[in-house]
Amino acid sequence: MLIDWFTVVVQIINFLILLFLLHRFLYRPILKTIDKRQAQMEARWRSAQDEKDKAEVEAQAHRQAQQELQEQREQILAAAQAEAQEARRTQLQAVRQDIQQKRQEWQRALADEQQSLLADLQQQFGHQVMSIVRQILQDLADTSLEQQAIRVFQQKLHDLDDETRQAIADTFANPDQTITIQTALDLSESSRESLCQTLQETHLVNGQVIQFDRSSDVLFGIRLQNDAYDLTWNADDYLKDLEKALSQPTPATDPHPSAHHDP
Amino acid sequence: MNITPDSIIFWQSGFIKVNATLVFSWLTMLILVLISMRVTRQLSVRPEQMSRWQHSLEVIIETLRSQISDASLQAAEPFLPFIGTLFLFIATANFLEIVPGVSSPAGSLSTAAALAICVFFAVPFFGIRNRGLGSYLKHYIEPTPLMLPFNIISEVSRTVSLAVRLFGNVMSTSLLVAILLSIMPLFFPIVMEAFGLLVGLIQAYVFAVLSMVYIASDMRSQKRAKADET
Numbered sequence: 004m005l006i007d008w009f010t011v012v013v014q015i016i017n018f019l020i021l022l023f024l025l026h027r028f029l030y031r032p033i034l035k036t037i038d039k040r041q042a043q044m045e046a047r048w049r050s051a052q053d054e055k056d057k058a059e060v061e062a063q064a065h066r067q068a069q070q071e072l073q074e075q076r077e078q079i080l081a082a083a084q085a086e087a088q089e090a091r092r093t094q095l096q097a098v099r100q101d102i103q104q105k106r107q108e109w110q111r112a113l114a115d116e117q118q119s120l121l122a123d124l125q126q127q128f129g130h131q132v133m134s135i136v137r138q139i140l141q142d143l144a145d146t147s148l149e150q151q152a153i154r155v156f157q158q159k160l161h162d163l164d165d166e167t168r169q170a171i172a173d174t175f176a177n178p179d180q181t182i183t184i185q186t187a188l189d190l191s192e193s194s195r196e197s198l199c200q201t202l203q204e205t206h207l208v209n210g211q212v213i214q215f216d217r218s219s220d221v222l223f224g225i226r227l228q229n230d231a232y233d234l235t236w237n238a239d240d241y242l243k244d245l246e247k248a249l250s251q252p253t254p255a256t257d258p259h260p261s262a263h264h265d266p
Numbered sequence: 267m268n269i270t271p272d273s274i275i276f277w278q279s280g281f282i283k284v285n286a287t288l289v290f291s292w293l294t295m296l297i298l299v300l301i302s303m304r305v306t307r308q309l310s311v312r313p314e315q316m317s318r319w320q321h322s323l324e325v326i327i328e329t330l331r332s333q334i335s336d337a338s339l340q341a342a343e344p345f346l347p348f349i350g351t352l353f354l355f356i357a358t359a360n361f362l363e364i365v366p367g368v369s370s371p372a373g374s375l376s377t378a379a380a381l382a383i384c385v386f387f388a389v390p391f392f393g394i395r396n397r398g399l400g401s402y403l404k405h406y407i408e409p410t411p412l413m414l415p416f417n418i419i420s421e422v423s424r425t426v427s428l429a430v431r432l433f434g435n436v437m438s439t440s441l442l443v444a445i446l447l448s449i450m451p452l453f454f455p456i457v458m459e460a461f462g463l464l465v466g467l468i469q470a471y472v473f474a475v476l477s478m479v480y481i482a483s484d485m486r487s488q489k490r491a492k493a494d495e496t
């Protein structure tokens with residue numbers, strides 16, 4: 004018989020004992036250890052997951068803060084740029100105004116200097132021209148020219164209007180005063196008589212003493228004078244008028260009347 | 267040559283006898299219990315502090331648990347001690363056969379019958395624990411009471427087949443090795459011993475998985491019946 008029932012019973016008992024012992028010393032401790040390890044791993048996993056979530060939240064907050072910083076930076080940069088632009092514009096405006104003012108001052112100074120230079124030039128030119136003309140007239144003065152001057156003077160006496168003539172006659176009316184006729188050259192007798200005659204004809208002189216005199220002041224012409232009045236026709240007067248006219252400063256003109264440029 | 271280690275009797279008093287099957291079974295039990303006690307005394311949760319023995323046992327237990335889960339399609343913890351003990355006992359007993367002079371207790375039909383009887387009773391044990399006595403007994407007369415003898419025969423026959431399969435395979439392997447050892451004493455028996463180890467492991471696995479399948483199929487049939495009722 005292959006089956007020994009005593010052995011079967013004992014083996015069943017052996018198996019149950021072994022089942023109990025292994026359950027006591029093997030399965031329970033091992034399973035408990037495995038479960039504990041599994042629980043620890045899950046706890047670690049949860050912790051890691053929590054840390055990851057926390058890190059993601061922090062990363063998100065960090066990204067947001069970074070973005071806000073970037074926006075603030077851009078705003079500050081834009082404000083600084085605007086401020087710098089405004090400052091630049093203001094300074095440019097001030098510099099332009101300064102330059103404009105200096106340019107106007109410079110132009111004024113230049114115009115004044117130009118005017119002064121031109122005036123000096125005109126004055127010098129006038130003096131020079133006058134001295135030349137005087138020299139020419141002195142060189143040309145002779146009897147015939149003197150005669151011509153006397154004729155012109157006589158014609159002017161004739162051409163006087165009545166009012167002027169009366170005023171001159173009134174001044175010459177005092178018989179105590181001496182009437183002097185000055186010329187640059189000594190007049191001939193005939194010329195003196197001719198002049199006296201003209202004065203009589205024009206009723207400027209009426210019996211007063213007429214004295215002829217030579218004067219270097221009279222360049223080319225005749226001067227009729229007493230203490231109260233002086234009637235002269237003299238080329239020197241023309242020359243003085245011309246000299247005076249030349250000496251008059253030319254009205255200042257703005258070299259850059261519309262020299263105003265905005266940048 | 268002894269076909270079964272039951273026939274090797276060391277001590278006998280009446281019907282009480284101590285044969286090789288019992289002795290080597292105790293040896294197997296002693297080895298398993300001692301290793302378990304030694305290893306589980308210093309268990310460590312942290313992987314870097316685990317011993318190699320702890321690693322090995324955890325691998326075995328985890329493998330058993332996953333196999334039970336795959337076969338039963340439910341949580342393995344309630345079945346692990348029973349199925350695990352079946353596997354470890356048979357596998358260790360078969361491994362012991364490599365030691366000269368030691369015969370595997372699993373090669374005894376008495377041992378195989380004892381284990382099969384344990385399975386025979388474990389099936390209703392887990393079934394009753396899962397659903398209750400009445401509901402469990404009811405499934406024997408389903409779908410009709412006419413099926414009662416067939417269901418009983420089915421239960422008995424699969425228990426017998428479980429025992430005979432284990433006994434036949436282990437005994438035949440032992441016999442084969444012994445015969446080859448007598449015919450060709452050099453080299454070939456070593457290969458056959460290695461083959462014997464593989465066959466022993468496979469038989470342990472087959473016995474344990476089949477036991478689990480019997481238990482699980484019984485529980486599944488109860489679940490199906492419960493689902494049909496609702």
